[in-house]
Every structure is written in structure tokens, then in C-alpha cells.
Amino acid sequence: MPNLSRLRAAALTATAVLLSSVLAGCSDDGSQDEDLTAQELSWKACPAPAQAQGGGDAPSPLPDGGDWQCATMKAPLDWDDPEGDTIDIALIRAQTSGAESRRIGSLIFNFGGPGGSGVTTLPAFGADYATLRTRYDLVSFDPRGVGRSAPVWCQNDQQLDVYFQQDATPDDAIERTEYVDNVKEFNAACEKKSGRILPHVRTTDAARDMDLLRQVLGDDKLHYFGISYGTELGGVYAHLFPENVGRAVFDAVVDPTETPEQGSLGQAEGFQLALDNFAEHCVSQVEDCPVGNSTQDVKARIAKLLKDLDSKPIPGIFPRELTQTAATSGIAQALYSQDFWEYLTEGLEQAYDGNGQILLLLSDFLNGRNQNGEYSNLTAANAAINCADDKPRYTTEYVERKLPEFRAASALFGDYLAWSTLSCTDWAVQGAADHPDVSAPGAAPILVVGNTGDPATPYEGARKMVQALGNGVGVELTYQGQGHGAYDSKNKCVQGAVNAYLLDGKVPAVGTVCS
Incomplete structure (x- = not known):
């Protein structure tokens, strides 16, 4: 999954517009x-x-x-x-x-x-x-x-659709193994297609x-x-x-003193704060907040939605469903800007009624997917630059030990961001520094x-x-x-x-x- 602690959604304007309504490489000319x-x-x-x-x-x-x-x-x-x-x-x-x-x-x-x-x-x-x-x-x-600019490519559009539907918050040994295997497969594809750059x-x-x-x-x-x-x-x-x-x-x-783990932990706190602010804003409106009766109720209902999606996704944008992972990333996308809070409210209303279209669309923009089903190379480049920069390589065992700390920072985003620190595991290039x-x-x-x-x-x-x-x-x-x-x-x-x-x-x- 893209490391949200370092990723700015690059399509904010395009997201707002859509919700409200060949490539250069390395030169071959030698020296x-x-x-x-x-x-x-x-x-x-x-x-x-x-x-x-x-x-x-x-x-x-x-x-x-x-x-x-x-x-x-x-x-x-x-x-x-x-x-x-x-x-x-x-x-x-x-x-x-x-x-x-x-x-x-x-x-x-x-x-x-x-x-x-x-x-x-x-x-x-x-x-x-x-x-x-x-x-x-x-x-x-x-x-x-x-x-x-000499773009990094990894998996194709169809493979990325599957990749972003995966369970990025594994609950048991089988799910953990599947998640790690998916990360390794993505990283191997990057090396195969873009090893030179x-x-x-x-x-x-x-x-x-x-x-x-x-x-x-x-x-x-x-x-x-x-x-x-x-x-x-x-x-x-x-x-x-x-x-x-x-x-x-x-x-x-960006805090330049933090390791990737510290950056992800800080962002878990940051997104939790933004979610708290969204919930407080919603319930403070003159009209009733359509996604909860109190700040705590808004957050409790979102937590229940994500828990339910873990075992039973709902229809999203055919033929894709809204999974727990897609919903989490869609909520994160909406929290990047207060201008998007209205879309988050509408998306949550839809999801509570069994329709995951808006949250999945928000997730798509975070991941660089357009409405034609084509992905930009945002995710591939994000991984390549982060992994070339960042020296630490974390293990499953290390993440498991850190989960309580991440959950204390954010009940909603903690697991998601903790497991995202595995994104550079088995990367082809050594990271430069902490x-x-x-x-x-x-x-x-x-x-x-x-x-x-x-x-x-x-x-x-x-x-x-x-x-x-x-x-x-x-x-x-x-x-x-x-x-x-x-x-x-x-x-x-x-x-x-x-x-x-x-x-x-x-x-x-x-x-x-x-x-």
C-alpha cells in the first residue's frame, strides 16, 4: 500500500471536480x-x-x-x-x-x-x-x-485493482502471509519493469x-x-x-528528523485528529449530522462500518467492491482537505445504506486511478522514491510488536499505517538514510x-x-x-x-x- 505518511494526494482538484459533477524514459544516445x-x-x-x-x-x-x-x-x-x-x-x-x-x-x-x-x-x-x-x-x-520523467512502472491496471482491494490490516497468520506476499510481488514487479531507474x-x-x-x-x-x-x-x-x-x-x-516508522505513527495521530475535527464539525451544524448523533457516535459508526467491511464488502464501482482497505483509504483522502468533508459525509451515508461508490472513488484518487480504470504511476513512484530514500526495512514481527502503539495513536488508522511500513521490504535498492x-x-x-x-x-x-x-x-x-x-x-x-x-x-x- 502507498505510505500515507509521505503521500500527498496529487489529484485533489480532479477529485472535487469529478465528485461534483507516450512516456519519456532513459535516453539511448549514449554519453x-x-x-x-x-x-x-x-x-x-x-x-x-x-x-x-x-x-x-x-x-x-x-x-x-x-x-x-x-x-x-x-x-x-x-x-x-x-x-x-x-x-x-x-x-x-x-x-x-x-x-x-x-x-x-x-x-x-x-x-x-x-x-x-x-x-x-x-x-x-x-x-x-x-x-x-x-x-x-x-x-x-x-x-x-x-x-x-523516466517513469517507474510496477504492476498493470488489472493487478493494481486487485492490489488495492487486498486486506491491508491482517488479523491472523494467513492474512499476514498473504499481505506480505502481495507487497513482495508488487516490489518484484517494480524491479522487473524499472530496475534501471x-x-x-x-x-x-x-x-x-x-x-x-x-x-x-x-x-x-x-x-x-x-x-x-x-x-x-x-x-x-x-x-x-x-x-x-x-x-x-x-x-x-514533513518532519525531517523522523524515521519512516515515526512518520507513520505521527500520521496516525494526525489523521485521527482530522477525523475528530470532522466529527465535531458535523455534529455542530444547525441541521442534524447525518452520520452520527455525537462526535463519539460518528467515530463509532465509522469503526463499525470498517469492521463489517472486513468480513463483508459492499458494492462499489462495478465490478469492484468497497473493502475495508478501500474505505479506510477513501476516508483518508477526504481528510486531506476540509473542502472534501461534504463528500465524506455523503460517502458514509451511502456506505451505511450498502453503497460504496463515493468512498471507493475517493480511494481511487488517493491511489492514482482515473474513471477509465487507468492508474498513473503515482503509487509506483511513491514506493520507488521512498524506498530509495529510507534505509529502515521493517519485519512482520517488528510491526506486530508496534501495533499497540499505533492503535493508541489511532483506533481507526493505526493498523493500516503500521502495516504500511512493510512497503519497502525486499526492495531492490538499498535505502540511503534513516x-x-x-x-x-x-x-x-x-x-x-x-x-x-x-x-x-x-x-x-x-x-x-x-x-x-x-x-x-x-x-x-x-x-x-x-x-x-x-x-x-x-x-x-x-x-x-x-x-x-x-x-x-x-x-x-x-x-x-x-x-
């Missing part, structure tokens, strides 16, 4: 004949997204009538052998809407995952960054292993790609907006290239934005990031809100502080709080 920093990008109209990027239509024109432009940048397959084979990194940009004389440079976005396609996500959220576009070219990319998708590799992109774009400094896993990528970049950091914002901050190094002495100030109600990257991670970056580098801003991230909540205080920093270089006072 490089030129300095990659001198390459010129050929910007053209963007094509429709490839399957690895999630499919769909080409991005719509910008609000002012301008077009999104796409290009590819060559980068070394192996940064330890920069003169060797290359891969193509897919790019997208919207040129600045303001006067050239006021242009600061490019603002590079990474929206998280790992495994999310920046080429498809930036246009989906483009209107949210219109103010920033007045002084920046908005730029994003598919990190290596993702989308059109697997050693080269670490976050340190993506950070080096970003510095190459900075140079190719002609910028002296990297101006950056990282969300969720994008904050980890930004922190690693700052560690490797502190002298090249320009104005950078980290939003929905956790990333983001220490960046000498770097320019980095604005670190933490959200007190964030389920996926709990609030404490922002403070840990500030401490890890080092004295005088990280500047913390607190948003007292709900959902994954702060800037896209459209809170005026948060957006005002971020905009003033990115556009005018005004660093907010340490300890600033927005609500």
Missing part, C-alpha cells in the same frame, strides 16, 4: 556531448497528460488568455556519472503576467507525493498563484521517476535536477515553493546548495508554514524543520486551520505573509500566527 547547463529549452504548447501523469485533457488557458508551455530538460541518469546517459525531465511553465522590469525570476513548485506530477498539478492550482505570477514565471516539473530516484537526485533546472532557466538563485514532500525536497536542496537558495517557502511540512539531512547553514531565510490541523504532515513537523535547517534559516509561520497545507486554504493572513515574502522579500516576524 553526453555537451554541458547540460548550457542546454536550451524548447517551450511548446502542452500536450494532454500521459497515463503516467494521470491522463485527462491538456491544461486550459490561463485566466488572462495565456497558454501553459511545456518542455523537457536533459539530466544525468546517474549524478555520480554526469557524463553518462541522460533522462528527460518534463517541465511546465506560465510566464510572468507582470512587467519584465519587475520580474524576479522563476518560482519552482513541487506539490509532494513523492510521486505527484508537477506538470499536471500546477495548472490545476494555477489560479491560486496568480499574484505570485505577477513577478515570477511559475514553473513545475515531474521529478525523476514520475509522470513523463530505481537506483537513481532518491531525493538527493531530484535536488540536483532542480539545481540544474535553476541554471538552465538562467536564475542565480532557486526561488521555490514546496508543499508536503516538496518541503523535504526543498530541505535537501538547501542542504546540498545553501548558497543557491533564494526565496523559499515550505508548506505542509531520515534526510536538511541542515543548511548559510542559506537565505526559508519560510516554514505549519498547519495545526494537518492530517498528513502534522504541525510539529514545521518546528522540527526549522530546527533542522539551522539558526537563522527557518522562519516558522503557524496557521490554525484544517486540511493538508495552508496557502491553498485561501486564508488571507497566510497568503498575505507568503506573498509579501516571495514578492517583496519581507520575512514575517518569528512566531507569526494566522487563524
Whole structure:
């Protein structure tokens, strides 16, 4: 199963729209004949997204009538052998809407995952960054292993349908063996189909790609907006290239000090908090909450639903059923944003009546499946990048010993997230470290934005990031809100502080709080 503690659902906008209403690889041209920093990008109209990027239509024109432009940048397959084979990194940009004389440079976005396609996500959220576009070219990319950038592939669509229907919270020895075998089978498929790229998708590799992109774009400094896993990528970049950091914002901050186990445990607490907040919000409405009479009743009814689904799934989206695992991941998807709470309410109402369609649809988007039954490579890339980054390899016995701790953190999500720590068992590539190094002495100030109600990257991670970056580098801003991230909540205080920093270089006072 995808590691939710590191995974940002990359299709939030697509989910809202749907609920309310070929691929580049490693180059075969041998060694490089030129300095990659001198390459010129050929910007053209963007094509429709490839399957690895999630499919769909080409991005719509910008609000002012301008077009999104796409290009590819060559980068070394192996940064330890920069003169060797290359891969193509897919790019997208919207040129600045303001006067050239006021242009600061490019603002590079990474929206998280790992495994999310920046080429498809930036246009989906483009209107949210219109103010920033007045002084920046908005730029994003598919990190290596993702989308059109030498994508990692593992199982096919039919196999993934089965994989995501499996019981990811095994209750006995037979179920545990089946779960571990399924993980091993998935990981073996990744090695078989993508073995060449697997050693080269670490976050340190993506950070080096970003510095190459900075140079190719002609910028002296990297101006950056990282969300969720994008904050980890930004922190690693700052560690490797502190002298090249320009104005950078980290939003929905990954705790860089945690091991994968600690990250999963923290997220169990985070999703439980978000579920508590959802239940409290529902029962506080003027009309009766349709999924429970009290906060405790809402949570008790959800727990009973999941228990019942463990032994008896209900119809979902034909021919697939809503299983306990799919329902759990669907609920998690809805908790990423307060905007989705209405869909969670409707989905629970349906499920209590024996219809699992909405919860299964939410689960599909978390896993990168579109309505045509095609999967992007979100799950494959998520596994590949996490397992290349993370050194720990956990065992079934270790997870069993830790289950009481996870259940104490969350009765609903504890088992699910505990067992997800086995996702890198028997992975083909050794993990790099227990956790990333983001220490960046000498770097320019980095604005670190933490959200007190964030389920996926709990609030404490922002403070840990500030401490890890080092004295005088990280500047913390607190948003007292709900959902994954702060800037896209459209809170005026948060957006005002971020905009003033990115556009005018005004660093907010340490300890600033927005609500």
C-alpha cells in the first residue's frame, strides 16, 4: 500500500471536480556531448497528460488568455556519472503576467507525493498563484521517476485493482502471509519493469535536477515553493546548495528528523485528529449530522462500518467492491482537505445504506486511478522514491510488536499505517538514510508554514524543520486551520505573509500566527 505518511494526494482538484459533477524514459544516445547547463529549452504548447501523469485533457488557458508551455530538460541518469546517459525531465511553465522590469525570476513548485506530477498539478492550482505570477514565471516539473520523467512502472491496471482491494490490516497468520506476499510481488514487479531507474530516484537526485533546472532557466538563485514532500525536497536542496537558495517557502511540512516508522505513527495521530475535527464539525451544524448523533457516535459508526467491511464488502464501482482497505483509504483522502468533508459525509451515508461508490472513488484518487480504470504511476513512484530514500526495512514481527502503539495513536488508522511500513521490504535498492539531512547553514531565510490541523504532515513537523535547517534559516509561520497545507486554504493572513515574502522579500516576524 502507498505510505500515507509521505503521500500527498496529487489529484485533489480532479477529485472535487469529478465528485461534483507516450512516456519519456532513459535516453539511448549514449554519453553526453555537451554541458547540460548550457542546454536550451524548447517551450511548446502542452500536450494532454500521459497515463503516467494521470491522463485527462491538456491544461486550459490561463485566466488572462495565456497558454501553459511545456518542455523537457536533459539530466544525468546517474549524478555520480554526469557524463553518462541522460533522462528527460518534463517541465511546465506560465510566464510572468507582470512587467519584465519587475520580474524576479522563476518560482519552482513541487506539490509532494513523492510521486505527484508537477506538470499536471500546477495548472490545476494555477489560479491560486496568480499574484505570485505577477513577478515570477511559475514553473513545475515531474521529478525523476514520475509522470513523463523516466517513469517507474510496477504492476498493470488489472493487478493494481486487485492490489488495492487486498486486506491491508491482517488479523491472523494467513492474512499476514498473504499481505506480505502481495507487497513482495508488487516490489518484484517494480524491479522487473524499472530496475534501471530505481537506483537513481532518491531525493538527493531530484535536488540536483532542480539545481540544474535553476541554471538552465538562467536564475542565480532557486526561488521555490514546496508543499508536503516538496518541503523535504526543498530541505535537501538547501542542504546540498545553501548558497543557491533564494526565496523559499515550505508548506505542509514533513518532519525531517523522523524515521519512516515515526512518520507513520505521527500520521496516525494526525489523521485521527482530522477525523475528530470532522466529527465535531458535523455534529455542530444547525441541521442534524447525518452520520452520527455525537462526535463519539460518528467515530463509532465509522469503526463499525470498517469492521463489517472486513468480513463483508459492499458494492462499489462495478465490478469492484468497497473493502475495508478501500474505505479506510477513501476516508483518508477526504481528510486531506476540509473542502472534501461534504463528500465524506455523503460517502458514509451511502456506505451505511450498502453503497460504496463515493468512498471507493475517493480511494481511487488517493491511489492514482482515473474513471477509465487507468492508474498513473503515482503509487509506483511513491514506493520507488521512498524506498530509495529510507534505509529502515521493517519485519512482520517488528510491526506486530508496534501495533499497540499505533492503535493508541489511532483506533481507526493505526493498523493500516503500521502495516504500511512493510512497503519497502525486499526492495531492490538499498535505502540511503534513516531520515534526510536538511541542515543548511548559510542559506537565505526559508519560510516554514505549519498547519495545526494537518492530517498528513502534522504541525510539529514545521518546528522540527526549522530546527533542522539551522539558526537563522527557518522562519516558522503557524496557521490554525484544517486540511493538508495552508496557502491553498485561501486564508488571507497566510497568503498575505507568503506573498509579501516571495514578492517583496519581507520575512514575517518569528512566531507569526494566522487563524
